[in-house]
Structures are given as C-alpha cells and as structure tokens.
Amino acid sequence: MRVWLGLAAILLLALVVAACAGHAWASPADLWRALAGDAALRSRLLVEWRLPRVVAAAFVGALLGLGGTIYQGVFRNPLAEPYLLGSAGGAALGATVALLVPLALPQSWLLPLLAFAGAWGATLLVIGISRVAGAVDAAGLLLAGVAVAAILGALRSFLMLALSDETVSLQVVLSWVLGGIQTPTWALIAGGCVGLSLGLARRLDVLGLGEAMAIAFGLEVRRFVMLAVLAGSVIVAAAVAYGGLVAFVGLAAPHVARWLVGPLHRPLLPASALVGAIVVVLADAIARSALPPAEIPLGLVTAVAGGPFFIVLLARRLRS
Amino acid sequence: MSALVAENLRVARGKSTLLRDFSLVFDATESVAIIGPNGAGKSTLLKALAGTEALTGGxxxxxxxxxADLPAAERAQAIGYLPQHFGPHWDLSVAELLEVGAGRARSLPADALEKATAAFELGGLERRRWSTLSGGERARVLLAMVLVVDPPVLLADEPAASLDIRHRLDLVRTLAERGGDRLSVVVVHDLDLAFSFFKRVVLLADGELIADEAAARLIADPRLDEVFGVRFERLRAGEGWHLRACR
Known part of the structure; x- marks a missing residue:
C-alpha cells in the first residue's frame, strides 16, 4: 500500500513539475491560478496547451510501461522491449505511411490502424525468424528484433525521402518519429489498455513458470502467446501513434516496478504503468525546457537515460 | 473404480515411435512407480497420461x-503434473508461487494455501525468493504448488533426480504415500526406492510395456536384468530392497 501511495505521490509531483516546466517556466502558484479559471493569456496557454501535453505524456508513458511488461512476460525475457524487438519500429513505419501516403481513410483512423498493423506484423516477424532459426533464448530473440528494427527503420527513412514534397512537411514526420507527444483525446484508450493487460495478468504469471509447467497448469500456451502479442501490439501502437518512438521506457519501467511490487503481474502491470508515466512526464519536461527555445525530441532524452540502463542489465545477465 | 485408463497408447514423432501400443489401468487410490532405462519412454508416457502429449493412437x-475432450483448465485441476525440471523465469517468492499454483482451481477452500504451507513444511519460507532456496526447499515448494489444489491424480516425472539422498528419500516417500488416498504415478530413476516404496511397478523399454506387476513379484523377475542389460544382486535391506548391478 505504501508503494502505491508513494508512486501516486511521485506521479502527482512529476505532473506539477512538468506543467511548470517549459521555455517559459511557470510557478506552482501560476498553475493554481490557471486551473482556478484565470482568463489571462498566460494562464489559458498553460491550461489549453501545456497541461494536455503533460497528461498525454503520462498516458504514453503508462502505455509504454504496460507494453514493456506484457512483452517481457510473453517472451519470459527481462530484456524484451517493444523498441528493441522491432514492434515500436513497425508501428512507426505504419504511422509514417499513414502520415505520408494519401489514402482513402481519414488520417485520425489510419494512424492508429497502420501503427497497429506495423507493430503486430513486426512482432510476428521477429517471433517467426527466431523460431525458424531455432533460437528462442534471449540473445536470438534480441538479435532478430534488432535486425528487423534496422530494416524497418531503413524503410521508414526511405519512405520519408521518397514521398515527402512540399505538400507534406517532412519536419512534421521527423519530429513525430523522434518522439513528440501529440495532444490527446484518448483517456479512454489508456483505460482500455490497462483493462486489457490486467485480463492477461494471471496467465502471464502461469506462462512465467515455464512452458511445460504452464501447459500442465492448463494454459494453452501457443494460443495465449498469440493473444498476448496481439494485445501488446495494440498497446505499443497506441503509444507510438500518439507519442512517436520513445526508447527504453518499456524496458526500464517493468524493472523498476518489479523491484517495488515483485514479479506477479496483477500488481506489476499497474505499477509499470505508473513508473512509465512518471519517467515520460519528467523526460518530456526536460525535452521542453532544457534547450530553450528549441525542443529536444523526447525519444533522445529517454534513449540517453535508458541506454545505460539497458547496458547494465545486459552485462548483469551475461555475467550470471 | 479406475481413475485413469490408457487404451492402446501410441505416440510417434517423425520416424521414431516413442510408445508402442499398450494399455494401463490405474485405480483411484494407489501408488505406481514407472521404471526403465534411458529412452524407454517414461517421460512420454507420463505426459500422455497428463494429457499434454499429442497421441498418435489410442x-x-x-x-x-x-x-483429450476435457477443457485444459479442468484437466489442470484434476491432474497434478510434476515436471522433471522446473525453473520459473521470474524470481517469485514462495507465497507467490503457491498463489499461482492455486490460481488454476476454480474455487478452493479458504485454508488451502495455509494447509499446503504446513503440509510441505514451508512455514517461515513464504517471503523467500526462488533463487535463494536450496534444492530440498525447491522440491517441497514445487510439490506444494502442484498439490495445493489437491488433485485426485498426481503424475511426477523423476523430480528427485537432482536431490541429495535425504531429500530424495523424503520426496519419493511423500509421493508414494499419497497413493494411500489418491492416485500417484511416479517415474523413478532409483530402483531401490521404486521397489521399496511403491506397491506396483511398471517396467518400460524402447517404448514397450515389458511388465506391470506388484513390486514384490517384479523384483524377482529376470526381465528386470534383461531390460537394464546388467545382472542384479537382490539384497533384502530392512523393509526395502537393495539392487546391486554387476555386468
């Protein structure tokens, strides 16, 4: 209980700090006035522009935390992560197509839809490759993921070069791909994703006992893995469609959450969501305020912080 | 009444036949040891009985x-299966492992977890993580996880092979004694333990059923020597048996 209250308090604090942060810093008193309905331009800007972005950052972080936890649970591998396994890259490719290729559907539909198709397809491809290669261990899966992610990244760059002209701004896509929080209208999506992942919790625990034991405990392993990968892809696609490519949060959040609440998935999933939200809210605050008046891409901030984290985890795993 | 019946079991994988068409009948209350040399099909038989191995026939x-028609969840509650190797991917605590084990039952008596903790002497270990447990403790935790839902059938696959002699003895005795009021079928590597603790012994070789008899009768059977490719000296040792192999 103390852990949950602590996490909620830290998230609240992070939200306040992030709402104050920007190239023009606001004080908590400014924030309070703005929330109380002050009509001054400065207050209106805070409420109408900065706050939605801060809340969106929290949702994107929560989704990345959930997605990372599901991927680690399904692959039974603490190094699995949507970004490293190519799933986020697939979502980004799909989203780039949606942004650049004129298609019959409205973009607000296409973006999440193609992002999902990309995330799902990339993950299935990685699973397929590592199965065909006979490597289902951590290293094989990661290598397949890295290769697929590289190919997808190259495809995305090519699309951006080949398709962008004056009518579509390359700048928009570029800043989106590097991770930039879009204004949200989708608290419902986040809620749905939490519900979806909690529905997988017990079966993720059983799968974590190992395949033989999971089968003996009545889990239909193949079917469940496919279902969980599908759910994970939906969540990753939502995160990428609204937040761009944000590296390593999906890796780090479940680890931190596991230290706090242990490895059972029912507490782990919401805890990862909270940790992911805290991390992305703070990273987004840094992205907006570190180099005024420019804005650093969010994905760069999380990569600088998360890369070393991954290296430490990898080193510890290789040593053991 | 017979609790578990295998009729004309056949399991083939590619060109190799793992089980060659035999039948076995198990009562609702008995303890049965399955023995045989390496590659005899013991583990395959156990998985087939547990419903987790696809049958080619029978x-x-x-x-x-x-x-095969039973929903997986129902099967998991009725049949407890103890695998040869077990290593969870996450470092769960003993209490968490029991919780996951209990989760496969549709409903459990409120004191089921407490009972399992007491029955397998896990009191005081609840908060310890798997990685910090000794081999003997791990064996007891695994058994508690599988038996916390009190399944009428227990199938165990050489779970004692990696334990030291005292813990192996404890574990095999626990498994055999469960045959007093449930069905307990155990693949046993150590022939002395098989013949000392189990009333009935099933002997397999090359996927075939060689013998299925009372332990007291099979111990004298020359087929035992033939199947294992050695000559056994059969020594009476207290209540049990000691088999000394010579070439």
Missing part, C-alpha cells in the same frame, strides 16, 4: 471422460 480416459 486414448486416455480420466474417470468416464476422454482426457
């Missing part, structure tokens, strides 16, 4: 029902 019945 069928397994649990009570009156065909095991």
């Amino acid at each position: 069928r397994v019945r649990l009570g009156r029902r065909n095991l």
Whole structure:
C-alpha cells in the first residue's frame, strides 16, 4: 500500500513539475491560478496547451510501461522491449505511411490502424525468424528484433525521402518519429489498455513458470502467446501513434516496478504503468525546457537515460 | 473404480515411435512407480497420461471422460503434473508461487494455501525468493504448488533426480504415500526406492510395456536384468530392497 501511495505521490509531483516546466517556466502558484479559471493569456496557454501535453505524456508513458511488461512476460525475457524487438519500429513505419501516403481513410483512423498493423506484423516477424532459426533464448530473440528494427527503420527513412514534397512537411514526420507527444483525446484508450493487460495478468504469471509447467497448469500456451502479442501490439501502437518512438521506457519501467511490487503481474502491470508515466512526464519536461527555445525530441532524452540502463542489465545477465 | 485408463497408447514423432501400443489401468487410490532405462519412454508416457502429449493412437480416459475432450483448465485441476525440471523465469517468492499454483482451481477452500504451507513444511519460507532456496526447499515448494489444489491424480516425472539422498528419500516417500488416498504415478530413476516404496511397478523399454506387476513379484523377475542389460544382486535391506548391478 505504501508503494502505491508513494508512486501516486511521485506521479502527482512529476505532473506539477512538468506543467511548470517549459521555455517559459511557470510557478506552482501560476498553475493554481490557471486551473482556478484565470482568463489571462498566460494562464489559458498553460491550461489549453501545456497541461494536455503533460497528461498525454503520462498516458504514453503508462502505455509504454504496460507494453514493456506484457512483452517481457510473453517472451519470459527481462530484456524484451517493444523498441528493441522491432514492434515500436513497425508501428512507426505504419504511422509514417499513414502520415505520408494519401489514402482513402481519414488520417485520425489510419494512424492508429497502420501503427497497429506495423507493430503486430513486426512482432510476428521477429517471433517467426527466431523460431525458424531455432533460437528462442534471449540473445536470438534480441538479435532478430534488432535486425528487423534496422530494416524497418531503413524503410521508414526511405519512405520519408521518397514521398515527402512540399505538400507534406517532412519536419512534421521527423519530429513525430523522434518522439513528440501529440495532444490527446484518448483517456479512454489508456483505460482500455490497462483493462486489457490486467485480463492477461494471471496467465502471464502461469506462462512465467515455464512452458511445460504452464501447459500442465492448463494454459494453452501457443494460443495465449498469440493473444498476448496481439494485445501488446495494440498497446505499443497506441503509444507510438500518439507519442512517436520513445526508447527504453518499456524496458526500464517493468524493472523498476518489479523491484517495488515483485514479479506477479496483477500488481506489476499497474505499477509499470505508473513508473512509465512518471519517467515520460519528467523526460518530456526536460525535452521542453532544457534547450530553450528549441525542443529536444523526447525519444533522445529517454534513449540517453535508458541506454545505460539497458547496458547494465545486459552485462548483469551475461555475467550470471 | 479406475481413475485413469490408457487404451492402446501410441505416440510417434517423425520416424521414431516413442510408445508402442499398450494399455494401463490405474485405480483411484494407489501408488505406481514407472521404471526403465534411458529412452524407454517414461517421460512420454507420463505426459500422455497428463494429457499434454499429442497421441498418435489410442486414448486416455480420466474417470468416464476422454482426457483429450476435457477443457485444459479442468484437466489442470484434476491432474497434478510434476515436471522433471522446473525453473520459473521470474524470481517469485514462495507465497507467490503457491498463489499461482492455486490460481488454476476454480474455487478452493479458504485454508488451502495455509494447509499446503504446513503440509510441505514451508512455514517461515513464504517471503523467500526462488533463487535463494536450496534444492530440498525447491522440491517441497514445487510439490506444494502442484498439490495445493489437491488433485485426485498426481503424475511426477523423476523430480528427485537432482536431490541429495535425504531429500530424495523424503520426496519419493511423500509421493508414494499419497497413493494411500489418491492416485500417484511416479517415474523413478532409483530402483531401490521404486521397489521399496511403491506397491506396483511398471517396467518400460524402447517404448514397450515389458511388465506391470506388484513390486514384490517384479523384483524377482529376470526381465528386470534383461531390460537394464546388467545382472542384479537382490539384497533384502530392512523393509526395502537393495539392487546391486554387476555386468
């Protein structure tokens, strides 16, 4: 209980700090006035522009935390992560197509839809490759993921070069791909994703006992893995469609959450969501305020912080 | 009444036949040891009985029902299966492992977890993580996880092979004694333990059923020597047996 209250308090604090942060810093008193309905331009800007972005950052972080936890649970591998396994890259490719290729559907539909198709397809491809290669261990899966992610990244760059002209701004896509929080209208999506992942919790625990034991405990392993990968892809696609490519949060959040609440998935999933939200809210605050008046891409901030984290985890795993 | 019946079991993978068409009938209350040399098909037989190995021919019945038609969740509650190797991917605590084990039952008596903790002497270990447990403790935790839902059938696959002699003895005795009021079928590597603790012994070789008899009768059977490719000296040792192999 103390852990949950602590996490909620830290998230609240992070939200306040992030709402104050920007190239023009606001004080908590400014924030309070703005929330109380002050009509001054400065207050209106805070409420109408900065706050939605801060809340969106929290949702994107929560989704990345959930997605990372599901991927680690399904692959039974603490190094699995949507970004490293190519799933986020697939979502980004799909989203780039949606942004650049004129298609019959409205973009607000296409973006999440193609992002999902990309995330799902990339993950299935990685699973397929590592199965065909006979490597289902951590290293094989990661290598397949890295290769697929590289190919997808190259495809995305090519699309951006080949398709962008004056009518579509390359700048928009570029800043989106590097991770930039879009204004949200989708608290419902986040809620749905939490519900979806909690529905997988017990079966993720059983799968974590190992395949033989999971089968003996009545889990239909193949079917469940496919279902969980599908759910994970939906969540990753939502995160990428609204937040761009944000590296390593999906890796780090479940680890931190596991230290706090242990490895059972029912507490782990919401805890990862909270940790992911805290991390992305703070990273987004840094992205907006570190180099005024420019804005650093969010994905760069999380990569600088998360890369070393991954290296430490990898080193510890290789040593053991 | 027979609890578990295997009829004309056949399992083939590619060109190799793992089980060659035999039948076995198990009562609702008995303890049975399955023995045989390496590659005899012991583990395959156990998985087939547990309903987790696809059959090439024949069928397994649990009570009156065909095991293959049973929903996986129902099968998991009725049949406890102890694998040869177990290592969870996450470093769960003992209490968490028991919780996951209990989760497969649709409903459990409120004191089921407490009972399992007491029955397998896990009091005081609840908060310890798997990685910090000794081999003997791990064996007890695994057994508690599988038996916390009190399944009428227990199938155990050489779970004692990696334990030291005292813990192996404890574990095999626990498994055999469960045959007093439940069905307990155990693949046993150590022939002394098989013949000392189990009333009935099933001997397999090359996927074939060689013998299925009372332990007291099979111990004298020359087929035992033939199958294992050695000559056994059969020594009476207290209540049990000691088999000394010579070439």
